[in-house]
Amino acid sequence: MLQNKKKNILEFWMKNQLADEGLREDLISNDELRSQSEELITALVSNLSGDNFTNLDADEWSPVIEILGGIAITRARQGFSPRETGNFVFSLKEAILDVLQQEITNDPMALFKESQKVNRLMDNLSVVTFETFIKGREEVILRQTDEITEISTPVIRVWDGILALPIIGTLDSARTQIVMENLLQEIVETGSSIAILDISGVPAVDSLVAQHLIKTVSATRLMGAECIISGIRPEIAQTVVHLGIDLSNIITKATLASALAYSFKVMRLEVRKINTVTKF
Amino acid sequence: MDKIPILRMGAFLLVTIQVDLYDRLALNLEADLVQMVNKTGAKGVLIDISAVSIVDSFMGRIIGNIASMSKILDAETVVVGMQPAVAITLIELGLPLKGVHTALDMERGMNLLKSIIEVTDDEDRYPETDDLIAE
Numbered sequence: 001m002l003q004n005k006k007k008n009i010l011e012f013w014m015k016n017q018l019a020d021e022g023l024r025e026d027l028i029s030n031d032e033l034r035s036q037s038e039e040l041i042t043a044l045v046s047n048l049s050g051d052n053f054t055n056l057d058a059d060e061w062s063p064v065i066e067i068l069g070g071i072a073i074t075r076a077r078q079g080f081s082p083r084e085t086g087n088f089v090f091s092l093k094e095a096i097l098d099v100l101q102q103e104i105t106n107d108p109m110a111l112f113k114e115s116q117k118v119n120r121l122m123d124n125l126s127v128v129t130f131e132t133f134i135k136g137r138e139e140v141i142l143r144q145t146d147e148i149t150e151i152s153t154p155v156i157r158v159w160d161g162i163l164a165l166p167i168i169g170t171l172d173s174a175r176t177q178i179v180m181e182n183l184l185q186e187i188v189e190t191g192s193s194i195a196i197l198d199i200s201g202v203p204a205v206d207s208l209v210a211q212h213l214i215k216t217v218s219a220t221r222l223m224g225a226e227c228i229i230s231g232i233r234p235e236i237a238q239t240v241v242h243l244g245i246d247l248s249n250i251i252t253k254a255t256l257a258s259a260l261a262y263s264f265k266v267m268r269l270e271v272r273k274i275n276t277v278t279k280f
Numbered sequence: 281m282d283k284i285p286i287l288r289m290g291a292f293l294l295v296t297i298q299v300d301l302y303d304r305l306a307l308n309l310e311a312d313l314v315q316m317v318n319k320t321g322a323k324g325v326l327i328d329i330s331a332v333s334i335v336d337s338f339m340g341r342i343i344g345n346i347a348s349m350s351k352i353l354d355a356e357t358v359v360v361g362m363q364p365a366v367a368i369t370l371i372e373l374g375l376p377l378k379g380v381h382t383a384l385d386m387e388r389g390m391n392l393l394k395s396i397i398e399v400t401d402d403e404d405r406y407p408e409t410d411d412l413i414a415e
Contacts, residue, residue: 184364191384215371222367224360224382224389 008102010041012095036071040092043067068125069132076136085133086126093122153179155186162263163192164256168201176212180219187225194263195220198256200231210245217250226251226266230259284309286316291323292393293355298331306342313346317353324393325350328386330361340375347380356381356396360389 014034043064068089075085096118104111153175158164163186165179183195197216199205205213213229220227230253232240240247253259264271282305287294293316295309317325325346332339347357358381370377381396383389 180368181364184367187384188364193384193388218376219364219367219371222359222370222377222382223362223364224384 072132073136089126
């Protein structure tokens with residue numbers, strides 16, 4: 001019966017969706033919405049057969065679920081809110097119920113039964129939608145985390161033979177590993193003999209992080225370069241001492257500037273102001 | 281059996297390890313090197329490990345041993361050209377190679393060795409080695 005009413009349902013559904021005040025015209029165009037909806041309904045209706053209403057694991061449902069999943073993931077990436085995505089499916093339910101009501105006018109029992117079936121089906125479908133939506137969001141978050149780790153540990157060549165690594169954000173084992181690898185690789189590539197590890201952007205240091213820092217410094221030393229830690233905040237200095245971490249074998253400087261000045265001294269470089277012509 | 285060549289260059293001994301060391305080879309190198317230091321009266325040992333891509337704790341210890349033995353025989357050891365992966369491995373194994381000098385490449389290692397030996401020479405002069413260092 002629903003098969004014949006496909007067009008009707010689609011119309012109702014579109015009307016419902018368009019009437020919704022929360023419709024995000026900035027994120028999705030009407031045409032796109034319509035084609036998405038049409039695709040879903042076609043799949044839904046063509047796979048309907050009397051007895052598979054409740055069993056979503058049945059093979060007939062996999063194309064529907066696939067389409068729904070696709071839509072949910074796209075929406076997650078586009079930045080739809082969960083409510084908006086949910087409404088997409090709920091409004092379909094309303095549309096189908098409306099059509100059912102128009103069709104079955106003289107038999108309340110039958111109407112009730114059919115409605116219940118549709119209810120159950122659509123609820124199941126919306127759960128699937130939500131699951132996929134959340135999965136999509138998690139993927140987005142994971143990708144962003146990866147990107148942040150990538151971006152947040154740049155190795156900068158501040159001078160010929162001097163590298164600097166500003167570290168911003170909390171240091172954990174995974175990040176320290178990346179920092180260490182990037183640093184050592186860059187030392188080999190540029191032939192730098194001094195690396196400055198600036199931790200002024202690190203909010204907190206615990207014993208594990210300190211351990212990682214010491215490891216990084218030792219590894220740099222093994223490579224034949226020198227590693228200076230700069231930008232240790234007073235609070236961090238306090239914690240380090242309270243934790244009983246020994247940083248005495250490591251060269252530490254208060255600021256990146258003083259670390260750079262120290263590096264110049266080690267490399268026997270001199271930077272000074274040029275006397276201007278007017279003075280003569 | 282493979283043998284790692286030890287070259288003499290003035291007051292220094294040069295060891296370039298071009299293959300991945302296996303335990304036996306490393307032990308032989310250690311023995312040969314100590315003999316060589318003794319025989320030539322070398323003041324510095326330069327070990328180039330830029331071609332070594334894998335180390336284990338045994339290798340790390342051998343390098344440490346070579347350094348301490350040379351030190352006893354009055355020679356400084358400089359290890360040059362360590363690969364990042366090797367450095368990370370040694371650190372993770374808890375072998376920071378104390379007492380070993382390191383440099384990025386052969387050239388810097390040589391300069392480092394020269395400067396170290398000059399410093400020690402200023403403190404207590406060894407007249408018989410002066411001409412060797414001068415070259």
